[in-house]
Amino acid sequence: MADIIKTATRDAYGKALVELGEKNEKLVVFDADLAAATKTGMFKKAFPDRFIDCGIAEGNMMGVAAGMATAGYTVFASSFAMFAAGRAFEQIRNTIGYPHINVKIGATHAGISVGEDGASHQCCEDIALMRTIPGMTIINPADDIEARLAVFAAAEHDGPVYMRFGRLAVPRVFDDSYKFEIGKGVYLNKGTDVTIIATGLLVERAIQAAELLKNEGISASLINMATIKPIDRDIILDAAKTTGCIVTAEEHNIIGGLGSAVAEVVAEEYPVPVLRVGVEDTFGKSGPALELLEIFGLNAQNIVAKAKRAIELKK
């Protein structure tokens, strides 16, 4: 058996920026003193004159990015999810979102898989915050293949984009033939009993869960939902109709993230049980990332348990 390739999506982000920088001379990258961690350092090394360090001032960085973008630049602005979506929420809302300016926000270190740094840095609120901004596109890729394609798509997209990347190296899910499109969920498996809709690093865990369910004679559909906004209503409704119940899985608070987005669509158009796997409205804590994912129930076992419960509820 070949070794499973493991890469953090933040690494794919850094590499994709370099690829883009080679093609587009009007592309600039901003960071807030975290270039080594966000991996924009790769771009800094390749294009030092197009890398702008804004220092530890995320609110200002977002405004400067907006101003520069109005003068014809494609600006990628990076920080940790906590300080991009959290600290600079209102700057993103008023100076990027409201005028619908072409700023691409590369937010790394999302979720509890930040690990040892603990709760102050483990952002599980960013999707919820960004979802409330009209016109914001939110992408949460599952692996390095998808992350690279998401960065390319963001650069081409007209309008603000929030990209969510992780610190932890995660197993590759897709191969080179994978096609990514903003706003489209993708079936990774079609079943009849339950649909698991997963995003980010939970996709790989959802694949494991589907296998476990299969071993127990339960047929699960599996959808990778990389774009949280605009949410793919069609694929959600198809899942609701074909399997009659849904489990969502995300490394985010169960309030306001993928689970909420899916439940909103289902409740309004085709009510079926929707159960959410995510961080259950609590703060994270320090520890090795893989341990934390188990402690907080962001694993295949929890998805399986929720799937069985969802199937019970539809009877």
Place this chain on the structure above:
Amino acid sequence: MDKAEKKQLKKIACNVRKGVIEGTFNAKSGHPGGSLSIADILTYLYFKEMNIDPADPHKADRDRLVLSKGHAAPALYAVLAERGYFPVEDLKTLRKSDSYLQGHPNMNYVPGVDMSTGSLGQGISAAVGMALASKRDGDKFRVYTVLGDGEIEEGQVWEAAMFASAKHLDGLTVIVDNNNLQIDGTVEEVNSPYPIPEKFAAFGFNTVEICGHCFDEIEKAIEEAKATKDKPTAIIMKTVKGKGVSFMENKVNWHGSAPNKEQYDEAMAELDAAIAALDAE
């Protein structure tokens, strides 16, 4: 600047002030005080200084102005209308639900508005970003941003100032409208930002202190800013909140309230008289 030109600017500024009164009266809300205090600087910039073309509001090499104190939108709209970006008549639609003239500036609705603003402290950052773009492109244009003296209590202003100076953005001119009043009282009473020039100087700016209603001093300061290399300039203007409408001058309650019909008539009469006096000179 010769006498005729100064007289012309003074007359335009009176018309801009009339536009402020027209807008806020019809809207029955808005911010006349801090709009009137910046009528002269906006008039100077849009009629004398900036490289702009009302027929081509998006031309790439135009000079930019970001009204960081976005609540003074009535003044920005009035000067843009006066300059020919859109009909002066439209100022009467300010803040109406079917109008493009939002309570605070929206760059996507109003020709000539270079950045959507309103949340204090944020416009200066956007102006800095524009100045950064200009510098990278070979000093293609200059960027002006107008801040309130209360606004500079926002920490983001100083993040932006630190950055502008660190990146040597000499294409940026920050203008502080020091009318000494904010909603809750005088700026000293609320949370004193004084001394203002020293703060900007400490952040690496060239600083100039002027009377914000004196066109000679405005011209001198703007020319000094243009001649200053490697660092941005901050122009701290002493102004009178409500300037040009006697009963509004230096009254904090005219920060965010609109004139009624009687007050509207009185204000317009005073401004018309000022124009007539200039004509009679």
